[in-house]
Amino acid sequence: MFAVTLIAAADGPGLDPALADALRNAWGGGTVSWLCPDIAAEFPVAQRPANLDDVRRDLADRRVDIAAQPATGRRKRLLLADMDSTMIGQECIDELADVAGVGAQVAAITAQAMDGALDFEGALRARVALLAGLDAGAIDRVWRDRITFTPGGRTLVATMRAHGATAVLVSGGFTAFTARVAAALGFDRHRANGLPVADGCITGEVAEPILGRAAKVAALEELTAELGLGDADVLAVGDGANDLGMLLRAGTGVALHAKPSVAAQAPIRIDHGDLTALLYLQGYSSAEFVDEVPGPVPGRA
Numbered sequence: 001m002f003a004v005t006l007i008a009a010a011d012g013p014g015l016d017p018a019l020a021d022a023l024r025n026a027w028g029g030g031t032v033s034w035l036c037p038d039i040a041a042e043f044p045v046a047q048r049p050a051n052l053d054d055v056r057r058d059l060a061d062r063r064v065d066i067a068a069q070p071a072t073g074r075r076k077r078l079l080l081a082d083m084d085s086t087m088i089g090q091e092c093i094d095e096l097a098d099v100a101g102v103g104a105q106v107a108a109i110t111a112q113a114m115d116g117a118l119d120f121e122g123a124l125r126a127r128v129a130l131l132a133g134l135d136a137g138a139i140d141r142v143w144r145d146r147i148t149f150t151p152g153g154r155t156l157v158a159t160m161r162a163h164g165a166t167a168v169l170v171s172g173g174f175t176a177f178t179a180r181v182a183a184a185l186g187f188d189r190h191r192a193n194g195l196p197v198a199d200g201c202i203t204g205e206v207a208e209p210i211l212g213r214a215a216k217v218a219a220l221e222e223l224t225a226e227l228g229l230g231d232a233d234v235l236a237v238g239d240g241a242n243d244l245g246m247l248l249r250a251g252t253g254v255a256l257h258a259k260p261s262v263a264a265q266a267p268i269r270i271d272h273g274d275l276t277a278l279l280y281l282q283g284y285s286s287a288e289f290v291d292e293v294p295g296p297v298p299g300r301a
């Protein structure tokens with residue numbers, strides 16, 4: 001049995017009940033259950049619809065996402081999330097580069113690396129080299145003035161943690177930012193690259209080893225082993241080529257507003273919804289959402 005989930009963009013025209021009913025009827029599905037009025041609904045089907053990808057393309061103008069996945073075991077016990085352009089709306093290295101006056105040059109490399117056209121590790125070294133000599137105070141200024149959180153992120157983390165999941169931020173970016181994002185959004189832990197500073201300036205080097213695509217998969221393996229979980233217990237989300245390894249390995253791998261080459265390969269893609277879409281995919285209703293989870297201060301490395 002499969003669950004088909006329909007999710008509308010929160011700032012779009014909404015999810016038409018007639019659309020959900022029409023698809024349910026076309027695919028011989030069961031009763032439509034509304035997870036959130038006007039936003040998200042699901043219904044069971046006997047098998048994954050053969051024309052699902054065609055329907056997804058047809059729904060783009062309505063700003064509605066659609067996914068089909070096995071109905072059982074959807075609620076995951078480990079969240080692995082990318083940071084840049086996933087949990088936050090920016091690429092931190094591009095913002096630092098803009099402050100340094102090399103924004104266009106670095107952003108071009110970032111775009112190619114995230115779309116898989118360049119080797120991530122080499123591209124990261126090349127971009128960071130262009131930051132050499134930048135006042136380290138730029139990190140604080142970028143955090144204060146330029147970083148915004150992707151809508152739904154805190155609710156995603158808090159709701160999963162409230163239901164017993166562990167949430168880990170796994171980024172190819174820098175610990176100077178992941179530590180702050182993890183604490184602000186309630187993650188249990190974070191992993192990222194070091195950005196060395198000497199004499200008050202960014203050195204232009206990256207601390208080795210670099211956390212890239214292989215390291216994200218390794219993080220999945222290490223964390224599932226530590227927590228006594230399997231790959232099927234993992235929900236992974238990201239937008240770039242360096243995320244594909246963990247997206248393909250996780251029980252549920254979601255490309256969120258991803259680069260075209262990444263979205264085309266990911267098991268599930270969310271092109272219109274925000275991060276609460278990942279809760280609807282797991283079968284959570286909006287009535288189950290929470291924004292705060294009591295407990296120790298999160299965000300430890």
